Amino acid sequence: MFSDTIFNDEIIRPTRVEVDLTTIRKNFNEIKKLIGNVKIMPILKANAYGHGLVRIAKLMEELKADYIGVAVLEEGILLRRNGINIPILVLGGIWGNQIPLFLKYDLIITASSISKLKQIDEIAGQLNTKAKVHLKIDTGMERLGVHYYNSEQFFEESLKCKNVIVDGVYSHFANSENSDLTFSKIQLERFNQSILFYDKKSLPKPIFHFSNSGAILQLPEANFDLVRPGLLLYGVYPSNEIIKKVKVEPALTWKSLVVYFKVIKKDSTVGYGMTWKAPNDTRAVTIPVGYGDGYFRSMSHKAEVILNKKRYQVVGTISMDQIVVNIENDSAYNGDEVILIGKDEDVSITVEELANWAGTIPYEILTNINTRVPRIYKE
């Protein structure tokens, strides 16, 4: 049983996510090949982009990832409680009450302002320990961090903190998945200027890092000492503008089973709001998945699923727990496998397609497949 789902081995919903760990392993190695002698911090926030935080972290540890990145304190604590021992950086912002927990669980804190840095130093001192931090420089994302034009003072202050170990300095791209890299290059230049501080003062250098998936693919000059791949590790490209120069494949398949078959009489309507009317007597099946699992309601009247190597239309409004699929003149039986994301030989439905139907991006599709859907791992 995995601690990040509510299921155990005996109770498996027909609707489930299968994660191919061999594929993630290959993706990791392909990224490593591309970056060469640079450290790697796989990003496992939001339940490892829906793939299951703890299991993916175990795989990353086994593959000798240098660090793991998560977004919030609780994700880091969950990993420590499940025996993950490699360095973990929490990327998100912090507030005071959380600092003792970061220290207790040996999690690296993102220090995003001088006042937070001082607070970390003070609390670490009181607890008679040292806090590991990465200093966050804002080069244009305007989300977290000290602005690049104030970074010198930030670095100076960090040298005065006796209970803080500055393990890293990093920034984040606002638009690295765009084919137009003009702003990314401006951000990179700002970061390069900031970190000159360490050279100018002849100080030992912490680990510098900047690149997410988009930059790993498009801006190798931003690799520095370490890269932070998220989406790419799971085999999905951050946008379709990007040249696919690393051979990664999607690791996640979202499946269900037919639980009901019926014939809908001509002119009967399907589902809430009666938004779809059968033009003829229509053969249809019901599948136990809905927006309560993360199968977005906004995909209604657009989504398709795969059944017996063929794509079929989802009809009517997507409910919380069920969808209805028009199987035309074909037949299907209870227990037949249905693919929501994935492929059956040469017929496939990608995360990108779901994102288009829902009017969103692949990131949001993956991170919204919620914990009601059990994750099954295949090697």
Ligand SMILES: *Cc1c(COP(=O)(O)O)cnc(C)c1O
């Ligand atoms: C989410 C995130 C990443 C990973 O982004 P991808 O586009 O998924 O590769 C890297 N760094 C930070 C700070 C992030 O928040």
